[in-house]
Amino acid sequence: MSWPSAVPGNPFHVPGRPHWRCIRCGNEWPCPTAKTELLTGYRGMKLSLSMLLASQWVDCLNDLCALNPSKGETPSTRDLYERFFNWAELGVPD
Template sequence: MTRRHDPHRPLWLCRACGGPWPCGTARLTLLAEYGDSRVTLCVYLAGMLYTAVEDLCRLAPQDAPKPAALHERFLGWAAPRRPRREGGGPG
């Protein structure tokens, strides 16, 4: 039986592989589950980020991950990407 790559709270590690959740496999699964709805995926992940911050700060306030690292971990990879303009200039 294959284990799902779900978060193990309050540590926010993957139940299947032990990596920081969302691990690579969880990210691929989430992208497949949410299909073309990146905004909905980001809303879901923002809620998970909120809960993770509460859990991680309660567990170890002095050692909690930095906000920028948590943002990248939970949302940075999933944010809808704007298409690049030809010529490489800003969007």
Template sequence: MITTRLSAPGRGPRPQRPHAVGTDVPHTPLRPMWCCRADGQPWPCGEARLLLRVEYDGNLPGLSIYLVGLMYEAIRDLYQLNPADGPTPAALFDRFLAWAAPRRHP
């Protein structure tokens, strides 16, 4: 006898987020200094940029919106730490957003 009732599918495996291989420390910002927890470089470090590109593959507007929010928080934190000698707005733009812009072909 063939039945039309099927059991409900399970939830399946959890999605695998991109992560650095060989390290337990994630490439996330250590606030309020905004340096990378894994390698101490200014965040987003090179590895974090690669991981974010993979995570937001095909959604560059979403990546840009995410990074703008983080840049705003970094500006607030960094200027509270050192208001007299904080990074310039241009430097923060380059650090957080310029690398994520889509490449235009000539």
């Protein structure tokens, strides 16, 4: 699955940077629709999905830390971990 690019008019639920809100619906990314699309698009490829989410997680953490240098305003790494990984059941076989 190729990653849709975040361009104006893009119909996909992809992250807007540096705020990491979905450019389509405005929810924190991954939004509910993005989660569904990722689980569908990566069915049978959980390792690939894990690698994509890990990459996105690192980019999000870097962006949010740069955007909000005050530690109190930046989500914790635990919160971001749960946001990016808890929903995907990556340890559960397809």
